Amino acid sequence: xxxxxxxxxxxxxxxxxxxxxxxxxxxxxxxxxxxxxxxEKALAGTPQAEDSLEHIVCxxxxxxxxxxxxVWNHTFYWNSMTANxxxxxxxxxxxxxxxxxxxxxxxxxxxxxxxxxxxxxxxxWLVETRExxxxxxxxxxxxxxxxxxxxxxxxxxxxxHAYYLDYQNERDQYVEAFLEHLINWRFAESNLRGAGKDQxxxxx
Numbered sequence: 001x002x003x004x005x006x007x008x009x010x011x012x013x014x015x016x017x018x019x020x021x022x023x024x025x026x027x028x029x030x031x032x033x034x035x036x037x038x039x040e041k042a043l044a045g046t047p048q049a050e051d052s053l054e055h056i057v058c059x060x061x062x063x064x065x066x067x068x069x070x071v072w073n074h075t076f077y078w079n080s081m082t083a084n085x086x087x088x089x090x091x092x093x094x095x096x097x098x099x100x101x102x103x104x105x106x107x108x109x110x111x112x113x114x115x116x117x118x119x120x121x122x123x124x125w126l127v128e129t130r131e132x133x134x135x136x137x138x139x140x141x142x143x144x145x146x147x148x149x150x151x152x153x154x155x156x157x158x159x160x161h162a163y164y165l166d167y168q169n170e171r172d173q174y175v176e177a178f179l180e181h182l183i184n185w186r187f188a189e190s191n192l193r194g195a196g197k198d199q200x201x202x203x204x
Contacts, residue, residue: 003053005036006075014083018177023165031161032074039067058147069142073123073155077162080154082184089185093192100134107136108179114138115158115175124175126154128192153188 013021043049101107115124118138127150163174
C-alpha cells in the first residue's frame with residue numbers, strides 16, 4: 001500500500017490567530033511528512049508495506065510503530081480542528097457528553113486537565129469505550145488509544161512542536177485555544193456514527 005501525505009483540510013493560514021501559518025507549515029510539512037518518509041523507508045520490501053495504516057499501528061513496535069502512529073495521529077489531529085468557527089455539538093454527541101461529563105463545559109475542563117497534565121510529549125483524546133461510553137484520556141509519545149479498543153473521536157497534539165512557536169511554554173493557552181476556537185465537533189460526530197474510521201483510512 002502506498003501511503004501519501006494527505007492534504008490539510010484547510011489553507012495553511014486558516015487557523016490564525018490561534019495557530020500561525022508558520023507553526024502549521026512546520027508541523028505539517030516537516031514533522032508529519034518526516035514521519036511518513038521514515039515509515040515508507042522502514043516498510044520498504046516488507047510484507048507490512050501492504051497492510052492498512054491502522055493495522056500497522058496496532059501490530060508493530062519500535063521505529064515502525066512510532067512513525068506509523070504519528071502519521072495516523074497527525075492526520076486525525078488536522079481533522080479534529082476546523083477553520084469554520086466552532087459549532088456546538090448536537091444530537092447524540094451532545095447527549096453523550098452530558099451523560100459522560102455533565103455537559104460540554106465539564107468535558108472541556110476534563111480534556112484540558114488531560115492535555116495539560118500529560119508529562120512530556122503526547123496526545124489528549126476524546127474516545128468511545130467498548131461499552132459505548134465517552135471518556136477523556138491522554139497518551140504518551142505516539143501511543144494511540146485505538147490499539148486498546150477505544151474509538152478515537154477527537155485529539156489534540158501536545159508535543160511542543162504543535163504550539164511552541166505560538167505559545168512558548170504556555171501549553172494551557174494552546175489547549176484553551178483548541179477547545180474554544182478550533183475543535184471540530186462535526187468530525188467527532190462523524191466518528192461517533194462510525195464514519196470517521198473510513199475517512200481516516202481514506203485520507204492516510
